[in-house]
Amino acid sequence: MKSESSRHDPTMSQxxxxxxxxxxxxxxxxxxxxxxxxxxxxxxxxxxxxxxLMHVTASQIRQDLNCFGGFxxxxxxxxxxxxxxKISDILGVTRGYNAIxxxxxxxxxxxxxxxxxxxxxxxxxxxxxVNKDIVGSVISGYTVLHMDKLDDYVxxxxxxxxVLTLPKEVVRETAEHLASLGIKGLWNFxxxxxxxxxxxxxxxxxxxxxxxxxxxxxxxxxNQDDLE
Amino acid sequence: MKSESSRHDPTMSQxxxxxxxxxxxxxxxxxxxxxxxxxxxxxxxxxxxxxxLMHVTASQIRQDLNCFGGFxxxxxxxxxxxxxxKISDILGVTRGYNAIxxxxxxxxxxxxxxxxxxxxxxxxxxxxxVNKDIVGSVISGYTVLHMDKLDDYVxxxxxxxxVLTLPKEVVRETAEHLASLGIKGLWNFxxxxxxxxxxxxxxxxxxxxxxxxxxxxxxxxxNQDDLE
DNA sequence: TAGATTGTTAATCGATTAACAATC
DNA sequence: TAGATTGTTAATCGATTAACAATC
Numbered sequence: 001m002k003s004e005s006s007r008h009d010p011t012m013s014q015x016x017x018x019x020x021x022x023x024x025x026x027x028x029x030x031x032x033x034x035x036x037x038x039x040x041x042x043x044x045x046x047x048x049x050x051x052x053l054m055h056v057t058a059s060q061i062r063q064d065l066n067c068f069g070g071f072x073x074x075x076x077x078x079x080x081x082x083x084x085x086k087i088s089d090i091l092g093v094t095r096g097y098n099a100i101x102x103x104x105x106x107x108x109x110x111x112x113x114x115x116x117x118x119x120x121x122x123x124x125x126x127x128x129x130v131n132k133d134i135v136g137s138v139i140s141g142y143t144v145l146h147m148d149k150l151d152d153y154v155x156x157x158x159x160x161x162x163v164l165t166l167p168k169e170v171v172r173e174t175a176e177h178l179a180s181l182g183i184k185g186l187w188n189f190x191x192x193x194x195x196x197x198x199x200x201x202x203x204x205x206x207x208x209x210x211x212x213x214x215x216x217x218x219x220x221x222x223n224q225d226d227l228e
Numbered sequence: 229m230k231s232e233s234s235r236h237d238p239t240m241s242q243x244x245x246x247x248x249x250x251x252x253x254x255x256x257x258x259x260x261x262x263x264x265x266x267x268x269x270x271x272x273x274x275x276x277x278x279x280x281l282m283h284v285t286a287s288q289i290r291q292d293l294n295c296f297g298g299f300x301x302x303x304x305x306x307x308x309x310x311x312x313x314k315i316s317d318i319l320g321v322t323r324g325y326n327a328i329x330x331x332x333x334x335x336x337x338x339x340x341x342x343x344x345x346x347x348x349x350x351x352x353x354x355x356x357x358v359n360k361d362i363v364g365s366v367i368s369g370y371t372v373l374h375m376d377k378l379d380d381y382v383x384x385x386x387x388x389x390x391v392l393t394l395p396k397e398v399v400r401e402t403a404e405h406l407a408s409l410g411i412k413g414l415w416n417f418x419x420x421x422x423x424x425x426x427x428x429x430x431x432x433x434x435x436x437x438x439x440x441x442x443x444x445x446x447x448x449x450x451n452q453d454d455l456e
Numbered sequence: 457t458a459g460a461t462t463g464t465t466a467a468t469c470g471a472t473t474a475a476c477a478a479t480c
Numbered sequence: 481t482a483g484a485t486t487g488t489t490a491a492t493c494g495a496t497t498a499a500c501a502a503t504c
Contacts, residue, residue, distance in 0.1 A: 022495060024445060028438035032419065046461060055423075058461095059497050066463060074462040075504040091441050092448030106341050110334035116419075116437050120444065160447060185447045187440060191260065191344075195283075202450060204443040206436060209344050210256035212415060213319050215432040216348065217252060219388060219413045220320035221245070222430060250471060274485060286485095287473050294487060302486040303480040 019067045026064060027091055029054070034084040046077035093121035097185075098158050102174060103166030104129040104137075104144045107189055111163060113140040122161065126153060154181045161185040168192050175203075247295045254292060255319055257282070262312040274305035321349035325413075326386050330402060331394030332357040332365075332372045335417055339391060341368040350389065354381060382409045389413040396420050403431075 033054055037045060051058035065071050065078075071086055072078045088094055099117055101108045104127040111117075117124045127144045129135055135146045145153065153159075162178045164171055164186060171190040178186065179201045186203045188194050194203045261282055265273060279286040293299050293306075299314055300306045316322055327345055329336045332355040339345075345352045355372045357363055363374045373381065381387075390406045392399055392414060399418040406414065407429045414431045416422050422431045 020495070024442065027445065028435070028441040031441060032438075048461080057497060059499090060495095062462065063464085063496080070463065072462050073504060074502070075460045077461065090445065090448075092444035093441075095444070095448060097444060097447065106334070106338035110338045113334050116440065120437060120441055122440065122444065161443065184450065185443050187443055200450060202443060202446040204439050204446075206439055207256070208434060208436075209348060210260075211432050211434055212344065212350065213256040213259060213321075213348055214252065215389065215413050215415055215430060216320035216323070216325060216350065217255065217318065218430040218432075219325065220318075220323060222412065222428060248471070276485080285473060287475090288471095290486065291472080291488085298487065300486050301480060302478070303484045305485065 023064050023067050027087060030061075030064070031084070031087050031091060031093075034080055034087060037080050038084055043080050044077055045080055047072070049077075088121070091120075095121065097122045097160040098125050099123065099161035099163055099187075100125055100153070100159050101127045101163045101165060102129075102147075102150075102178070103164065104131075104134050104139060105165060108163070108165035109139045111165065112142060125157060125159070128153075150177075151181060154183065159183055161187055164188045164190055164194075166190065175201075251292050251295050255315060258289075258292070259312070259315050259319060259321075262308055262315060265308050266312055271308050272305055273308055275300070277305075316349070319348075323349065325350045325388040326353050327351065327389040327391055327415075328353055328381070328387050329355045329391040329393060330357075330375075330378075330406070331392065332359075332362050332367060333393060336391070336393035337367045339393065340370060353385060353387070356381075378405075379409060382411065387411055389415055392416045392418055392422075394418065 033050070047058040047061040050061055054061075062072070065083070068086065068090055071083050099122050101112055101124065104112070108127060108129075112124060112127055124142070127139060127142050128147050128150055129144050130147045135144050137144050159181075160183070162183050162185070164174065166174060168190045171188065171192055171194065175186055175188070175194045175196060179196055179199055184201055186194060186201060188203060188205045189208070191207060191209050193205050196203065261278070275286040275289040278289055282289075290300070293311070296314065296318055299311050327350050329340055329352065332340070336355060336357075340352060340355055352370070355367060355370050356375050356378055357372050358375045363372050365372050387409075388411070390411050390413070392402065394402060396418045399416065399420055399422060403414055403416070403422045403424065407424055407427055412429055414422060414429060416431060416433045417436070419435060419437050421433050424431065
């Protein structure tokens, strides 16, 4: 019945290797909107209503959600709490991942002081830096550790994610070192792409600059259109 | 010869309203790689070489670049300097856009202290905040101004882009106010989407949190795969 | 039951890749 | 000229939308 999508392992609720990248990229957005609905005590929503809210087609919403299982109910719609829980599970919010920040400069501190981790079930556990002026200082309740304590720290603490907020020049070697320590997720803010050939390390490159450039492109296009 | 893509206005080098979103999203990445090549004194590259570097198909590169005109030369490849210049033009790097930062907290300061604007031809001209403790302090050479000076400032200075690094709760009203002042580009770091119906304001929402969630999804998927 | 809305298949649309003639 | 590589068309692939039967 549940089609081909749930395979092998019968004990696990769902497994979904084959979900398209396009769908996956949209999941965090569903997460955000559902959280907002929940905050406003809206406990039930149809794909039609959600489509108006999110400015996407109802068809896409139903298609997307169905990649992971039938979360709705005909004639009723979706239970917001239930759906939010399911999507949280899929995204790993309930897994209790731990993160450390490598590079406690402006951006590193900004992230440490923000609720960005907590909101997504990720726990920040430490910050590292090489700068003597920064090491030992306290940022958002964390004492910044020196990088030479990193190996020991990772050996004795569970670390799932390393956040890379350090200069472009040292990103590559740092990433390789972190991978060698067994850290499986890298969140990279340096404007260079990390390539770890043939490793099982997952990398997300942020590229804020690309976003600024797209904005500039659109500004430029608008201006041009006005002239024509 | 130049096909349908360059239309109307004969004085303007190119106009290209009809370029697909997929192509546009990739332009900043070309920009980054070409800059890097230039830095390494590589003055000539073929789509084949670039494809190996960027991990995309040569076909896609040629297709993408051709949306804006024939920048290459058969039998030779692409002149890196020339191509970099062209892409810079398309992206608006040479337009001399000015930006202001609204919200001089951790993230605002981090952006102000980074080369992110300068690298893309954007000039940061001022920072604003409402917090008495922050207003008047100097961040990366800029004295933080109080928000009540904003209207005057925008009236007497060219401001193309406003960077929104302020709390989610005030983003909507601030965005509307900025739009009413005639600012045409908003770069939004709050984890909420700005909708300005029917205005000619261009918005880029950054959503760093979505990136973290995608990382968590992939970590989770990896772990599951291991179990199967 | 009747009405509403999902789950799902089929149709459309857009984006990517392959192939090759044009040409430097 | 011969070799290389683009520009461009045609073929493939993937993602989105429309439609409707299943069903709560």
